[in-house]
Amino acid sequence: MNKVTVLVVDDDSEIRDFIRIFLCNEGYHVLEAENGLQALEIIKTSSVQLIILDVMMAHMDGIRACLKIREISKIPIIMLSAKEEDIDIITGLTTGADDYMTKPFSLLELAARVKAQLRRQSYSVKKxxxxxxxxxxxxxxxxxxxxxxxxxxxxxxxxxxxxxxxxxxxxxxxxxxxxxxxxxxxxxxxxxxxxxxxxxxxxxxxxxxxxxxxxxxxxxxxxxxxxxx
Known part of the structure; x- marks a missing residue:
C-alpha cells in the first residue's frame, strides 16, 4: 500500500526535522519545503495528500501560499503559527486552511489532526x-x-x-x-x-x-x- 505523503512547509529546519521524524515513525512519507514558493513547486510535481504550513516565512509566507494553493488544489492544509489571537486564526482559516495550530504544539496532537483531516478527506460515500x-x-x-x-x-x-x-x-x-x-x-x-x-x-x-x-x-x-x- 502506498504511503500517504505529507508536505511540511516551515523555514525553521529544526521544526521540519521534528515533524518529519515523528510523522515518518507514524508511517507517513514526508516532503519538505522552507517557503511557500518551494511548496507550490512541489505540489505541482508530486502527489501530496496533506500540507502542514507555517505562517511566518520569507519569500512567500503561509497566508499567501495558502491562497495560491487553493487556486489549484483542495489538499487539506493545517496551518502553524506562533500567533494565537482570534483574528490570526480567522485570517488563516479564511484563506482556505482546514485547521490551525499555534506554536508551541504537541506532536501527538498534530498527528491526531493529520489523521482527522485524512479521514475526512477519504470519507466520500454518497447515496x-x-x-x-x-x-x-x-x-x-x-x-x-x-x-x-x-x-x-x-x-x-x-x-x-x-x-x-x-x-x-x-x-x-x-x-x-x-x-x-x-x-x-x-x-x-x-x-x-x-x-x-x-x-x-x-x-x-x-x-x-x-x-x-x-x-x-x-x-x-x-x-x-x-x-x-
Whole structure:
C-alpha cells in the first residue's frame, strides 16, 4: 500500500526535522519545503495528500501560499503559527486552511489532526439518489463537489462544502457546534475551539446575499445552526 505523503512547509529546519521524524515513525512519507514558493513547486510535481504550513516565512509566507494553493488544489492544509489571537486564526482559516495550530504544539496532537483531516478527506460515500440537493436557488452537487447559487458557481473549501452538505442533507435539524465538528472533522470536539464558527462565517460570506441576514444557514441562538425545510 502506498504511503500517504505529507508536505511540511516551515523555514525553521529544526521544526521540519521534528515533524518529519515523528510523522515518518507514524508511517507517513514526508516532503519538505522552507517557503511557500518551494511548496507550490512541489505540489505541482508530486502527489501530496496533506500540507502542514507555517505562517511566518520569507519569500512567500503561509497566508499567501495558502491562497495560491487553493487556486489549484483542495489538499487539506493545517496551518502553524506562533500567533494565537482570534483574528490570526480567522485570517488563516479564511484563506482556505482546514485547521490551525499555534506554536508551541504537541506532536501527538498534530498527528491526531493529520489523521482527522485524512479521514475526512477519504470519507466520500454518497447515496446516488441524493447526489444533487436543492435549497431554493442553492444547488449542491455531491458527485461534482460543486455548489451554485442562482446559477453562479461558488468556490468552497472542502470543509465548507462538508458543513453545507451536512446541514442541507438534514434540513430542519439543528446542529450544535460540537456536533458539526464531530460529523465533519470525524473526531471529538475540542473545548473552546471556534473553528466551526469561523467556517460558518466564511461559508455565509460566500453563499448569502446578506451574511448578516442569512437565507440559507440559519442560527438557532444558544443551540446551533440549521438549514430550514
Amino acid at each position: 446516488p439518489e441524493e447526489d444533487v440537493i436543492a435549497v431554493g436557488d442553492l444547488i449542491i452537487d455531491r458527485a461534482m463537489h460543486q455548489v451554485t447559487v442562482k446559477g453562479k458557481e461558488i468556490s468552497l473549501t472542502p470543509l465548507e462544502f462538508s458543513i453545507l452538505e451536512l446541514m442541507a442533507s438534514h434540513r430542519g435539524h439543528v446542529f450544535s457546534v460540537d456536533k458539526i465538528y464531530e460529523r465533519v472533522w470525524k473526531e471529538s470536539s475540542r473545548i473552546s475551539d471556534n473553528t466551526v464558527v469561523v467556517h460558518i462565517r466564511n461559508l455565509r460570506e460566500k453563499i448569502e446575499v446578506n451574511p448578516r441576514e442569512p437565507r440559507y444557514v440559519k442560527t438557532v441562538w444558544g443551540v446551533g445552526y440549521k438549514i430550514e425545510k
